[in-house]
Amino acid sequence: MEYVDLYLVHWPVAAKPGEPQFPIKREDIMPLDLSGVWRAMEECHRLGLARMIGVSNFTTKNLQELLAIAEIPPAVNQVEMDPSWQQKKLIKFCKDNGIHVTAYSPLGGQSKSNAVIQSEVLEDISKATGKSVAQISLRWIYEQGASMVVKSLKRERLKENMEIFDWELSDEDRLKISQIPQHKRVRLTGIVSPEGASNVDLAELDIVEM
Numbered sequence: 731m732e733y734v735d736l737y738l739v740h741w742p743v744a745a746k747p748g749e750p751q752f753p754i755k756r757e758d759i760m761p762l763d764l765s766g767v768w769r770a771m772e773e774c775h776r777l778g779l780a781r782m783i784g785v786s787n788f789t790t791k792n793l794q795e796l797l798a799i800a801e802i803p804p805a806v807n808q809v810e811m812d813p814s815w816q817q818k819k820l821i822k823f824c825k826d827n828g829i830h831v832t833a834y835s836p837l838g839g840q841s842k843s844n845a846v847i848q849s850e851v852l853e854d855i856s857k858a859t860g861k862s863v864a865q866i867s868l869r870w871i872y873e874q875g876a877s878m879v880v881k882s883l884k885r886e887r888l889k890e891n892m893e894i895f896d897w898e899l900s901d902e903d904r905l906k907i908s909q910i911p912q913h914k915r916v917r918l919t920g921i922v923s924p925e926g927a928s929n930v931d932l933a934e935l936d937i938v939e940m
């Protein structure tokens with residue numbers, strides 16, 4: 731490959747140089763040199779190695795810091811987003827600043843206990859519309875102006891997940907989805923703590939959760 735279409739900073743977190751080990755040990759976490767990282771990303775773009783550059787898992791605070799120093803603003807912020815974690819404030823901030831949002835784990839990820847696939851609200855809408863729960867979630871994301879990276883190992887589901895563009899949710903369905911209780915699934919403590927979430931004080935490490 732001579733270039734990539736889009737190159738992302740995966741997390742606003744830095745670890746000591748070397749082979750990445752997850753979860754990152756507390757003593758291996760370093761202050762993030764956002765300016766240095768972004769200069770290097772911009773250089774990738776200028777050299778033609780990345781057509782677009784962006785970020786992932788950035789909060790509005792992270793984005794504000796980045797926009798203050800960027801010569802080339804991030805094209806994309808890829809974040810956890812689905813009907814059970816709607817990210818309204820972040821979506822608005824990104825829209826106001828011309829940053830496209832991509833939803834990752836748009837079906838709630840791969841765990842058995844899943845707030846999207848097992849949502850009663852989405853199940854009711856599914857029964858009434860004849861669309862699958864997955865399609866309701868993906869369509870809702872699309873209607874927020876975001877794109878999505880959805881994953882399946884099954885051919886029929888890959889097809890099903892693409893069939894969301896020739897119909898729309900009703901206002902009533904949108905209202906019901908807007909009232910779904912919110913629950914964040916992906917936590918930074920999952921990647922920075924070998925001892926488990928309760929043993930890491932993110933504020934002490936100068937890390938802000940979304």
Ligand SMILES: NC(=O)c1ccc[n+]([C@@H]2O[C@H](COP(=O)([O-])OP(=O)(O)OC[C@H]3O[C@@H](n4cnc5c(N)ncnc54)[C@H](OP(=O)(O)O)[C@@H]3O)[C@@H](O)[C@H]2O)c1
Nearest residue numbers: 786834835836837838839840864879880881882883884887
């Ligand atoms: N930037 C980041 O930090 C970050 C973090 C997490 C994930 N991601 C990215 O997000 C993408 C997707 O993430 P993900 O796999 O965690 O979550 P996901 O796409 O929300 O969920 C995938 C799960 O949903 C199932 N599924 C797919 N289509 C379905 C359908 N139509 N009906 C019912 N179940 C369906 C899949 O099972 P089957 O395979 O059996 O269909 C799989 O178990 C990946 O590319 C991943 O790399 C990025």
